[in-house]
Amino acid sequence: MKESVQNPNGILSFAAPYRGKFIVCVCELLLSGAANIAAYLVVADIFTKIFADTPLTSAYILFAAGLALIFMLIKNGFEYLGLDHSHGVAFSILADLRQALAQKLLKIPMGSVRKRGHGEIKKNFVDNVEEMEVILAHMIPEGIGNITSLVVAIIALFLISFKMALGLMGVILIGMTAFMLMFIQGVKKMKAYYAASKSMNNNIIDYINGMEVIKVFNQTATSYKKYSDSVSDFKIYTADWAKSSWKYTAVYKVIMTSPLLFVLPVGLTLYTGGRLTIGALVLSAILALSMGGPLLRLMSFAPSVAILREKSAHITAILKEEELSQSSKPKIPEHYDIDISDLYFAYTDKNVLEDIRLSFPQNTLTALVGESGAGKTTLARLLMRFWEYQTGEIRIGGICLKDIPFDHLMQCISYVSQDNFLFRMSIGENIRIGKPDATQEEIIKAAKAACCHDFIMEAPQGYDTVVTASGATLSGGERQRVTIARAIIKNAPIIILDEATSFTDPENEDKLQEALNKLISGKTVIVIAHRLSTIVHADQIVVLDNGKVHKTGKHLELIQTSEIYRHLWNAHENIAGWSIAVGGDTE
Ligand SMILES: Nc1ncnc2c1ncn2[C@@H]1O[C@H](COP(=O)(O)OP(=O)(O)OP(=O)(O)O)[C@@H](O)[C@H]1O
Ligand SMILES: [Mg+2]
Known part of the structure; x- marks a missing residue:
């Protein structure tokens, strides 16, 4: 240029x-x-x-x-x-x-x-x-x-x-x-x-x-x-x-x-x-x-x-808007453990994240849970440098985020966000964004893994069906699965899924979970979930409360030691119970 x-x-x-x-x-x-x-x-x-x-x-x-x-x-x-x-x-x-x-x-x-x-x-x-x-x-x-x-x-x-x-x-x-x-x-x-x-x-x-x-x-x-x-x-x-x-x-x-x-x-x-x-x-x-x-x-x-x-x-x-700072001596991480130390962040004047100290080791799955507004999405955004944090440090493979070239950082992370944005182009092209040189076979493979091949084939022009920017031609769950296919095909070493399966019906959720399990082996995976049943097997669960780390541990441990986690779990169980009741068995 x-x-x-x-x-x-x-x-x-x-x-x-x-x-x-x-x-x-x-x-x-x-x-x-x-x-x-x-x-x-x-x-x-x-x-x-x-x-x-x-x-x-x-x-x-x-x-x-x-x-x-x-x-x-x-x-x-x-x-x-x-x-x-x-x-x-x-x-x-x-x-x-x-x-x-x-x-x-x-x-x-x-x-x-x-x-x-x-x-x-x-x-x-x-x-x-x-x-x-x-x-x-x-x-x-x-x-x-x-x-x-x-x-x-x-x-x-x-x-x-x-x-x-x-x-x-x-x-x-x-x-x-x-x-x-x-x-x-x-x-x-x-x-x-x-x-x-x-x-x-x-x-x-x-x-x-x-x-x-x-x-x-x-x-x-x-x-x-x-x-x-x-x-x-x-x-x-x-x-x-x-x-x-x-x-x-x-x-x-x-x-x-x-x-x-x-x-x-x-x-x-x-x-x-x-x-x-x-x-x-x-x-x-x-x-x-x-x-x-x-x-x-x-x-x-x-x-x-x-x-x-x-x-x-x-x-x-x-x-002339100030750019995200770039190190004069950029470094490329050789492994993908994520370490967060003494992190504070505010969008405006009030801290949204405070004193965060966490480790997300490579080859493990960490779940972030917490009430709505606890700061889960914010933490994910900071990992991708969508916003700059004020104090503290995030390191990937021991290298400060700001020292990793921005392009490289983006290559390292597959992110499925909460809002499932699809571009006004064909479904195939939307998936290809994850890997611009992907062959048609690779796109189909990713779509099958994300449980979207069947509904894509039923669309008027299959993979060439154009979705509108708001995705009106697809249902919420379908849009979500196309964005998962996009993340699957990218095959990055760090995966962040923000409510990625929240719209998925139980039948597809099992299949999707299976595909995600295959996708995540050897990688650093962070899953943000409200449906806690999807993360009970996580290697580590981090409970965020009002911008602070309340507790970390495994599911059974947290059920016993964390009141907030127990509360979230009970709320989830109640909702699950409701859906059974709605299904006809009212007792
Ligand atoms: N762009 C923004 N500008 C200012 N404040 C924001 C912005 N985005 C989020 N917040 C505030 O930051 C806090 C944390 O929001 P965040 O989206 O991280 O929560 P969350 O845990 O992901 O919630 P949810 O489970 O509902 O997705 C909230 O109080 C929210 O109002
Ligand atoms: Mg969120």
Whole structure:
């Protein structure tokens, strides 16, 4: 990956690798501008001759018209080439930016990702990056081309008549003042406008993700209201912004589009006073005509500068987000015992884990149990560096987590999380994420081990059946088993299963347990379970209570010594009893 992508100092650093191509675009657009002025000069010559009553020979008409046509073709040809190339460069830079953002999200703690909300992150990836196209494909190359042709036209006007040019500059100044007033109004309103847009984006994502809840609970007065409020807020801020700048926009647009209206009276006065030749008058009028387009185009870029500064600040803020620290002397573990010492962790200010000291030896299965909210998932997340712990240490094979290269750490761990995320792609591809070079046979083998082959074969396109991101085409248990197949195929030395079999029916659970038992031999396995029957044979059971290690031991030992474990076990037994009762045997 390019250097600028790895160390971004603002968005424009992403353009650095394309400097050469940019210069080519600018030259093409400059040539286009020069050809444009040349065409106007030919037209000026024709009209000068007409107004001076010079007889026009057909050879001259043919020559002049042909020349003007050639210049116009050159103008349009180079404009096409310049914009074609500038768009090629711009789209490459946008792709680099999106890649850099995606890479960055992998390198920062999950907490930094979540605090932004899905809507804001999507807006940065899609909309904000897309807006950079204006600056890269248009503003820089076209801006340079337009400024050059304007400067040439103004210098020519000054050479023809100082007074006329000065008058025109005065009028342009009035136009620019109106423009600046509009701009200042816009900048004042921009922060509120973007805050409203960010809030609307996050609420739209919440609204879509929470659609089932909104429907079931008929949340018209709460969640839905939150969404509709943010939509109407956004409308208010947008209208407010537009309204505050309309009057200035009208003034500057009228002035900037018609420099001819100001050049003509002065020019005619000078001509009738005998201080300007007919040729100079026609040339001035044509030059004034040629200025309207570039002036307006340049002005149109100015608000983009402010908008882009705001948007690029959002993108840059993500790119500059502090990354998970990486050791300058990375080490690779040679075995996979996990040791945790004096570990403390807080998501915000309250400790969620306190004084954790644990060992998970290789070739053993450790179960983490505890009430909901005890900190089980948090401990698993820290093992994968999804969040950074504040104090204490976690070591794998005797090596501190921070000294293990992040990529390697991810290769070492197979993780089945509580939320069973499936990507919007085929079931086969979802399993293949665990091992990108897996053959179809390996995928089927993993699916069979995770007890999902049968239902996959019943799906309309078998392994090629596409699941939606929310997995709506599969049941909760089916989704869970596909994620287990993904972990099985990865075959990593450390396995963490967070409630991995909680949705599984008893018939499949035995088979799945058998597959997991095969998978875990020789490995370091951590199982988080609410259904305690699945972990009675664990080598070690860790009881977490309110973020602290309450007790560790084996099932029978804990039943006798730990009140909390006994309580959890009894609760589990009661639930098991309930399901028998529901099955018909009420006694
Ligand atoms: N992203 C987060 N930000 C802030 N607090 C969090 C976050 N995730 C979890 N917590 C809090 O940390 C505590 C431990 O949560 P954790 O998810 O680790 O519990 P758990 O033991 O896995 O519970 P469960 O059995 O319900 O899955 C809870 O009080 C929870 O509210
Ligand atoms: Mg949990």
